[in-house]
Amino acid sequence: MTGHVFTVAGGKGGVGKTTTAVNVGVVLEDAGYDVVVVDADLGMANLAAMVDVEYDSSLHEVLAERAAVSDTLTEAPGGLTVVPGEQSLEAFADADPAKLRKVIKTLSNAYDVVLIDTGAGLSHEATVPLGLADSVLLVTTPDTVAVGDANKTAGLAERVDGDVVGSILTRATGPDDVELVAGDLGADLLAIVPEDSEATTDEPLVLNSPDSPAAEAYRRLGEILEDVLIGEPARSIDEQDTVWFPEDDEEDEADEEADDEGSGGVFGVFGR
Structure with missing residues (x-):
C-alpha cells in the first residue's frame, strides 16, 4: 500500500503554502x-531556508538526473523529512518537471504521507503536482486576488484529475474574512489560520510557538486530514463542534477577556 499524497497549492505567492505544508507535516x-515534505516550487524554493536545514542534494538535481531521490532526504525539526529545492536560475533551467512523477511515486512507496509544496501561478511545474495528488489542499488569504487564483487552481486541478478536498484560509483577522472567503471559494473551508502577531517567525509554528492560535489551527487541520488518510471525507469548518469565533452578542465580552489575557481579540477562542 502506498502513502497518501497531498498537494498544497494556491495560485498566488505568499499565501502560506510552505508554512501549511511544514506545520501539517509535523x-x-x-x-x-x-x-516527507517535497519542495516542488521549482522557481522559488524556500523550504530548506524556512526550516533552517542544510542539505547535500536537491530535488532540482534529481529532476536534472544528477542525483537519486535518496540523496535528497534531509532531517528537519519535529522528526520531519524534507526534500529541498534550490533557488538558482541554473538549477531551475535544468530541472524537468515531468520527472516529478517518478520522484513522488518513489516517496509514496517509502512514506505514509507525502506533502508537495507547490509554486504560484498556473505554469507547467505548478500543474504537474496537482495531477499527482491523492488530495489537493488549496491555500488562500482573504485577499480577493488570492481567492480568485485559488479558484483557478481548483479548476486546473479538475482538468488534470486532481481531487480538491478543501481549502485553508490563512492570515484571517476576523469573522468578516471567513464570510467573504466562504462565499467566494469553490472548495469547502477546512481550516482558518489567524493572523498571529504573537507567534514566532521560526517554523514550524507547532513546535516553536505551540500555544499560538495559528499553531492550534494547524493542529486542528492535521486532525481533519487524519480522517482523509483513513478514507473518511474531510470535515468542513462549519461541521466541527469548535467555536471558532464568538457570537455577535458575545463579541464585546470576548474582546474584553482577550484584552485582559493578552490573547489577541476574537482569536482568543483558539487554543481553549
Whole structure:
C-alpha cells in the first residue's frame, strides 16, 4: 500500500503554502505517520531556508538526473523529512518537471504521507503536482486576488484529475474574512489560520510557538486530514463542534477577556 499524497497549492505567492505544508507535516508526524515534505516550487524554493536545514542534494538535481531521490532526504525539526529545492536560475533551467512523477511515486512507496509544496501561478511545474495528488489542499488569504487564483487552481486541478478536498484560509483577522472567503471559494473551508502577531517567525509554528492560535489551527487541520488518510471525507469548518469565533452578542465580552489575557481579540477562542 502506498502513502497518501497531498498537494498544497494556491495560485498566488505568499499565501502560506510552505508554512501549511511544514506545520501539517509535523502534526501528522507527531500523530505517528512517517511524513516527507517535497519542495516542488521549482522557481522559488524556500523550504530548506524556512526550516533552517542544510542539505547535500536537491530535488532540482534529481529532476536534472544528477542525483537519486535518496540523496535528497534531509532531517528537519519535529522528526520531519524534507526534500529541498534550490533557488538558482541554473538549477531551475535544468530541472524537468515531468520527472516529478517518478520522484513522488518513489516517496509514496517509502512514506505514509507525502506533502508537495507547490509554486504560484498556473505554469507547467505548478500543474504537474496537482495531477499527482491523492488530495489537493488549496491555500488562500482573504485577499480577493488570492481567492480568485485559488479558484483557478481548483479548476486546473479538475482538468488534470486532481481531487480538491478543501481549502485553508490563512492570515484571517476576523469573522468578516471567513464570510467573504466562504462565499467566494469553490472548495469547502477546512481550516482558518489567524493572523498571529504573537507567534514566532521560526517554523514550524507547532513546535516553536505551540500555544499560538495559528499553531492550534494547524493542529486542528492535521486532525481533519487524519480522517482523509483513513478514507473518511474531510470535515468542513462549519461541521466541527469548535467555536471558532464568538457570537455577535458575545463579541464585546470576548474582546474584553482577550484584552485582559493578552490573547489577541476574537482569536482568543483558539487554543481553549
